[in-house]
Amino acid sequence: MQINSHPGELTMINIISQPRIRNDTMDTLSSRIQNGDVPAVCRSCEARHGGVCSALTPAQLVELSKHSSRRTIDAGTEFIGQGESISSYSNILKGVVKLSKVMADGRQQIVGLQFAPDFMGRPFLGESRMAAEAAIDTEICVFPRRAIERLIAETPGLEHLLHSQALKELDEARDWMLTLGRKTAQEKVASFLALIASHSDPEAEEKSMFELPLSRADIADFLGLTIETVSRQMTKLRKEGIIQIENNRHVTVPDLGRLVAAAGND
Amino acid sequence: MQINSHPGELTMINIISQPRIRNDTMDTLSSRIQNGDVPAVCRSCEARHGGVCSALTPAQLVELSKHSSRRTIDAGTEFIGQGESISSYSNILKGVVKLSKVMADGRQQIVGLQFAPDFMGRPFLGESRMAAEAAIDTEICVFPRRAIERLIAETPGLEHLLHSQALKELDEARDWMLTLGRKTAQEKVASFLALIASHSDPEAEEKSMFELPLSRADIADFLGLTIETVSRQMTKLRKEGIIQIENNRHVTVPDLGRLVAAAGND
DNA sequence: CGGGTGTTTGAAGCCAATCAAGAGTTGTGG
DNA sequence: CCACAACTCTTGATTGGCTTCAAACACCCG
Numbered sequence: 001m002q003i004n005s006h007p008g009e010l011t012m013i014n015i016i017s018q019p020r021i022r023n024d025t026m027d028t029l030s031s032r033i034q035n036g037d038v039p040a041v042c043r044s045c046e047a048r049h050g051g052v053c054s055a056l057t058p059a060q061l062v063e064l065s066k067h068s069s070r071r072t073i074d075a076g077t078e079f080i081g082q083g084e085s086i087s088s089y090s091n092i093l094k095g096v097v098k099l100s101k102v103m104a105d106g107r108q109q110i111v112g113l114q115f116a117p118d119f120m121g122r123p124f125l126g127e128s129r130m131a132a133e134a135a136i137d138t139e140i141c142v143f144p145r146r147a148i149e150r151l152i153a154e155t156p157g158l159e160h161l162l163h164s165q166a167l168k169e170l171d172e173a174r175d176w177m178l179t180l181g182r183k184t185a186q187e188k189v190a191s192f193l194a195l196i197a198s199h200s201d202p203e204a205e206e207k208s209m210f211e212l213p214l215s216r217a218d219i220a221d222f223l224g225l226t227i228e229t230v231s232r233q234m235t236k237l238r239k240e241g242i243i244q245i246e247n248n249r250h251v252t253v254p255d256l257g258r259l260v261a262a263a264g265n266d
Numbered sequence: 267m268q269i270n271s272h273p274g275e276l277t278m279i280n281i282i283s284q285p286r287i288r289n290d291t292m293d294t295l296s297s298r299i300q301n302g303d304v305p306a307v308c309r310s311c312e313a314r315h316g317g318v319c320s321a322l323t324p325a326q327l328v329e330l331s332k333h334s335s336r337r338t339i340d341a342g343t344e345f346i347g348q349g350e351s352i353s354s355y356s357n358i359l360k361g362v363v364k365l366s367k368v369m370a371d372g373r374q375q376i377v378g379l380q381f382a383p384d385f386m387g388r389p390f391l392g393e394s395r396m397a398a399e400a401a402i403d404t405e406i407c408v409f410p411r412r413a414i415e416r417l418i419a420e421t422p423g424l425e426h427l428l429h430s431q432a433l434k435e436l437d438e439a440r441d442w443m444l445t446l447g448r449k450t451a452q453e454k455v456a457s458f459l460a461l462i463a464s465h466s467d468p469e470a471e472e473k474s475m476f477e478l479p480l481s482r483a484d485i486a487d488f489l490g491l492t493i494e495t496v497s498r499q500m501t502k503l504r505k506e507g508i509i510q511i512e513n514n515r516h517v518t519v520p521d522l523g524r525l526v527a528a529a530g531n532d
Numbered sequence: 533c534g535g536g537t538g539t540t541t542g543a544a545g546c547c548a549a550t551c552a553a554g555a556g557t558t559g560t561g562g
Numbered sequence: 563c564c565a566c567a568a569c570t571c572t573t574g575a576t577t578g579g580c581t582t583c584a585a586a587c588a589c590c591c592g
Binding site: 533534535536537538539540541542543544545546547548549550551552553554555556557558559560561562 | 580584585588
């Protein structure tokens with residue numbers, strides 16, 4: 001099937017216009033590669049194994065890498081706006097991205113966090129239903145929309161991978177609905193800490209240490225609470241000995257079991 | 267980097283051919299086919315056009331229909347339990363199904379509503395992460411797990427369809443996260459009514475009438491509220507003239523615009 | 533040092549939950 | 563057809579948890 005039958009104006013990638021994003025092209029690198037080889041830029045990429053690129057052949061990687069570019073996004077930079085047209089997809093190489101929705105009066109809800117090597121973008125939809133913002137300094141690999149959609153059409157394995165990720169995100173979203181709808185403030189905060197712990201240290205059984213990727217304000221927006229309530233509940237968990245906090249962001253969990261129990265997860 | 271350097275599409279085209287190409291009436295299609303006629307049970311099925319079966323060839327339908335069966339489920343009957351192993355998938359032919367999660371202490375949250383002709387099931391996962399219960403009397407068409415997974419593997423169009431539905435459900439789940447996390451009780455109830463109105467009468471511009479498929483208790487579990495609060499907010503909306511209620515379940519919305527505004531949706 | 537930002541803590545207020553009772557609806561059986 | 567029970571929904575009174583308002587504290591960087 002032909003994909004790009006009607007050439008027209010490209011809707012602008014707004015991240016390009018943001019001053020704080022650096023962007024180095026890969027063309028020089030990929031042009032040196034012989035056909036069939038994995039592009040040099042991809043070789044060192046963590047996302048190539050867990051991410052969408054793992055479904056691609058070396059030849060497809062070469063082709064895709066010609067049109068893709070890495071970007072570094074500083075913490076706090078919004079790189080996709082709610083309602084904005086989507087002209088690119090990307091893989092997260094490093095960092096954490098928050099997906100959020102805002103109401104007309106400014107109330108905000110974070111509806112998802114994405115970590116490396118997640119794929120970002122909403123296939124088959126022209127316009128983003130939420131904003132994407134780097135929670136901490138983040139690196140992404142950006143692909144033009146058309147290139148990805150062509151690859152999806154010709155690579156069933158890729159669609160399967162994206163389908164699986166969509167289902168995983170759906171599971172996570174529904175888990176979070178239970179948290180938002182039915183848990184107390186303390187359980188919400190504990191749930192959030194347990195979520196971050198499981199991402200920064202998936203193997204850990206008992207003890208865990210990590211840097212919070214989100215500010216108190218972000219945590220509040222993720223949990224449907226206010227900053228003050230988040231702070232109070234963190235203090236409460238600290239006083240109960242379930243967590244230790246240093247420098248606001250550094251958290252130690254001596255006993256994950258107690259944290260999970262405080263989160264209300266069986 | 268140059269900003270407007272690439273040619274591109276102006277309008278977003280769904281690159282994979284949608285199976286609704288087969289929209290020419292089934293009579294002509296099946297009369298053209300000798301060996302692979304559409305099974306009699308499928309011919310009258312509404313779900314065959316909008317649901318997963320629309321991605322299948324007549325031959326595949328014949329094969330699948332040999333292993334599938336219709337089932338009628340009375341309102342209030344739970345037919346998949348949380349944590350239960352999944353041995354089948356199904357299409358909703360008629361009715362409404364609620365998907366819910368419960369906590370150890372009994373707190374419950376409805377995380378999704380499914381209407382005809384939605385596909386139900388969680389592909390690629392052995393065990394259900396939530397319970398499924400008929401909200402009203404419901405009919406489903408049940409397929410064995412193996413049969414569907416085989417079809418997915420050999421029919422890219424089917425995986426695409428399921429992928430699209432998963433993305434749609436993900437969008438809906440995230441919309442609902444905003445409702446759960448950031449809206450007031452009144453906005454929540456109005457959001458729920460607007461949701462039901464849009465499902466029972468997708469065309470309606472101004473006025474809408476429908477039967478609520480959920481009891482007050484269910485609505486409360488969907489909105490993260492208590493029965494009493496739901497009842498009070500319904501009364502409030504009624505007294506404000508935004509809705510009319512008869513026999514508890516029958517709702518009339520004279521002005522959808524006012525309802526949507528009360529729901530806090532721009 | 534001083535301004536800026538982010539976090540914590542305190543006091544007061546409010547929205548939704550809880551507790552409690554009454555009203556309406558449905559179904560059953562005499 | 564009515565009586566009665568069981569259930570659902572509504573309404574009222576009170577409580578409590580989270581928000582709001584306010585101020586102090588901590589950290590960073592010029």
